[in-house]
Amino acid sequence: xxxxxxxxYYDRFDIEIQIPSDYPLSSPVAKMxxxxxxxxxxxxxxxxxxxxxxxxxxxxxxxxxFIIRLAKMFQFxxxxxxxGNPANTDAAKWYKSVLNKGIFPTDNKELPLSINESDDDFExxx
Numbered sequence: 149x150x151x152x153x154x155x156x157y158y159d160r161f162d163i164e165i166q167i168p169s170d171y172p173l174s175s176p177v178a179k180m181x182x183x184x185x186x187x188x189x190x191x192x193x194x195x196x197x198x199x200x201x202x203x204x205x206x207x208x209x210x211x212x213x214f215i216i217r218l219a220k221m222f223q224f225x226x227x228x229x230x231x232g233n234p235a236n237t238d239a240a241k242w243y244k245s246v247l248n249k250g251i252f253p254t255d256n257k258e259l260p261l262s263i264n265e266s267d268d269d270f271e272x273x274x
Contacts, residue, residue: 175205190231190240199235223253
């Protein structure tokens with residue numbers, strides 16, 4: 149949000165994904181890259197850390213699915229957005245207040261994999 153409380157739109161976000169030493173038993177950790185402010189989103193802390201625990205990590209999943217889930221969070225996809233998350237309560241209140249007004253997802257670009265599909269079908273297309 150800008151100083152006058154209007155939304156600020158960006159077309160690029162850089163994130164860092166840290167892979168723990170016991171991956172895939174433990175989930176990767178995602179945060180906004182240095183120099184990038186977190187988006188106004190219920191699941192983004194002001195520190196830049198991104199809460200990805202709404203859909204609990206499954207060691208059988210792969211990193212590609214993790215990245216797709218992150219992308220869906222940036223779109224405010226209702227499956228991936230958890231307004232009950234304490235990361236950003238102001239963003240959660242805003243999200244709930246505009247949830248059924250037809251603005252979500254904010255980006256309608258179809259990602260390479262539906263969240264419900266098997267990772268066996270995963271492919272990137274350009």
